[in-house]
Amino acid sequence: MTAPQTRYAVIVPTTGRSSLGALLEALDSAAGPAPAEVVVVDDRPHPAPPLALPKTSLPVRLARSGGRGPAAARNTGWREVDADWVVFLDDDVVPGPRWRRDLRHDLDVGPDVVACQGRIAVPLPEDRRPTDLERGVAGLANAWWITADMAYRRSALAACGGFxxxxxxxxxxxxDLALRVxxxxxxxxxxxxxxxxxxRPAGPLASVRAQAGNADNALMRRKYGRNWRKRIGEGPGRTRRHAITTxxxxxxxxxxCAGRHRAAWTSAAGWAALTAEFALRRILPGPRTAAEIGRMLLTSVLIPPVACWHRLRGELAYRRRPTLPAAVLFDRDDTLIHDVPYNGDPxxxxxxxxxxxxxxxxxVNRIRIGVVSNQSxxxxxxxRESDVAAVNAEVERQLGPVDTWQCCPHGDRDGCDCRKPAPGLVQRAAxxxxxxxxxxxxxxxxxxxVEAALAAGARAILVPTGRTRPAEITRAVCDAEIAPSVWAAVELVLGGGR
Incomplete structure (x- = not known):
């Protein structure tokens, strides 16, 4: 008997680039087991006209993520599939002719391995030296854990919260996802x-626009400290040199402007020397055509101040690191799932x-999650307690893993110390x-x-619903905090506001 093949799904976020069709056709013609499904996530803010997809034998379907960026698009995709593995492909890559067959072997790994990266090949011209843009894309061949072609166990994505x-x-x-995994x-x-x-073709100022990523570098530094580049396999950046040049x-x-001409000439000489060094570093490995040299000179002047601006913007955006809680404990019914009285049916x-x-x-922020629920x-x-456990298991299947479940099976008159508003469930979860x-x-x-949280010494946030009594909301205004939705409550937790 042969072992069953591992089920995998393919997620492709896209903004409607024409290269999407070539990807799907190459994936369709590749040898090996087909994916359980292919989810193309349309990340255009205004998805019209509809995406033009080629006809293939693949089980392709569309999803939409609202133009919130590739991280949100990938999250939208993997949450909609139930395969064991999720393979992320960018919409401008072309899988090789043996891609599906090789993937089958790549996913035959031990339980401690939860991600497997594909090998990226960047075709470069053979009759000349590569341009600055081509060298930049070629760097993807040696990059670690990039989602141009990256497979993750779905269970690991659920445990880490995705992107x-x-x-x-x-x-x-x-x-960032790889470091958390x-x-x-x-x-x-x-x-x-x-x-x-x-x-792919890009405009003459593509390298200048790419400096917006310096804001993301600020977030990486905030999350992982000064040595974050080393941890992802990169050398030191040019942030300090760009700052000195600027x-x-x-x-x-x-x-x-102050009329200090000698000082102006001195600082101008320093700026010119630093800019020339940066430009030569980019010109010498390239084809050295007049057009390429012109682009390098122009962008070498623009990149340092633009890079510094985006880095400053990122540092300001992420300058305050709120004191995050160690755990967030949720009520179950009408907070995480719609309340069905005495429900034992998953x-x-x-x-x-x-x-x-x-x-x-x-x-994503590595905060533990628990559920504290009265089940009278x-x-x-x-x-039966087994019914409660079955419903809880279905909640985890749909919402992801929970670190602790604390349910009180007692009634109002049982005199237990766990039924909310008593603090027992919160204390046990902690x-x-x-x-x-x-x-x-x-x-x-x-x-x-709210009362159970305050009695245990925890912070309380009330998310009112149709069954929340006005008096409870009034008390929460004084003793706790109020949020209009569970999403808003979590944002309140992560923002550190009160």
Whole structure:
């Protein structure tokens, strides 16, 4: 008997580039087991006209992510599939003729391996030296963990929350995910499959526009410290040199305006020397045509101040690191899922809008997640504890893993210390997670949730619903915090506001 083949899905975020058709056709013609499905995620802010997709034998379907960037588009895609592995491909790559067959071997790995990168090949001209743009794209062949072709176990994506959607460009979001996966104790490996990444045409100022990624570098530094580049396999950047060059240019302008001509000439000489060094570093390896030299001279003047501007913008945006909680504990019914009284049927579980995205935001920030829920239906004989467990398992299937479940099976008159508004469930959850209750946040929709949190010494956020009594909202205004949705409550937690 042969082992069953691993099921995988392919996720392709796109903004409608014409290269998408070539990717799907190459994926369709490749030898080997076909994917369980291919999800093309349309990330255009205004998805019209409809995407023109070629006819293939692949099970292709469309999803939309609202123009929120590739990280959000990939999250939209992987959350909609149930395959064991999820393979992310960019919409401008071309899988090799043996890609599907090689992928099958790449995914035959031990349980400690949760990600496998494909090998990227960048075709360069043979009759001349590559341009600056071509050399930049060629660098992808040696980059670590890029999502041009990257496979992840879906369980690992669920555990880590997927991609951090604060990365709005196709830059650093893949490295960030890889670092979080490694921090969780899993391994990433490089496979044998090959994917071609052609060099696409770009405007003369493409390298200047690319400096917007310096804002993402600021976020990486904020999350992982000064040595983050080394951890993703990169050498030191040019941030300091760009800052010195920009400072020399500003000093020249300031001295000129002040009539200090000698100082102006001195700083201008420094600026010219630094700019010339940067330009020569980019010109000498290239074809040295007049057009290429002109582009390099112009962009070498523009890049340092633009890079510094975006880095400053990023540092200001992420300058304040709020004190995050160790854990966030949620009420279950009407907070994470729509309330069905005394429900013991997993088929009736329906998450509230935004619940999955809110929990993944916590996972991205490595905050533990728990559920504290009264289930008096057990005491009333309307439910068995196994029914509660089955519903909880379905909640995890739809919303991702939960670090601790604490459910009270008692009724109002049982006199237990766990039924909310008593603090027992919150205290037990904190103890199981090995964190102090004072570093927990409790999010629920009733006054009992707020009272249980405050009694345990935790922070409380009320998310009112149709069954929340006005008096409970009034008390929460004084003693706790109020958010209009579970997503807004998590944003309040992550923003540090009160």
């Amino acid at each position: 951090d959607e604060r990365f709005r460009r196709a830059f650093r979001e893949d490295a 490694q921090a969780a104790g899993w391994r990433l490996v490089i496979g044998s499959r090959t994917t071609e990444h052609p060099v 400072a020399a240019g500003l000093a020249t302008l300031a001295a000129t 088929a009736r579980v329906r998450p509230v809008t935004g619940a999955r995205e809110a929990l993944d935001r916590l996972r 239906g057990v005491a009333r004989g309307l439910l 103890a199981q997670l090995d964190v102090p209750a004072s570093r927990c946040v409790v999010i629920g929709d009733t006054g009992a949730d």
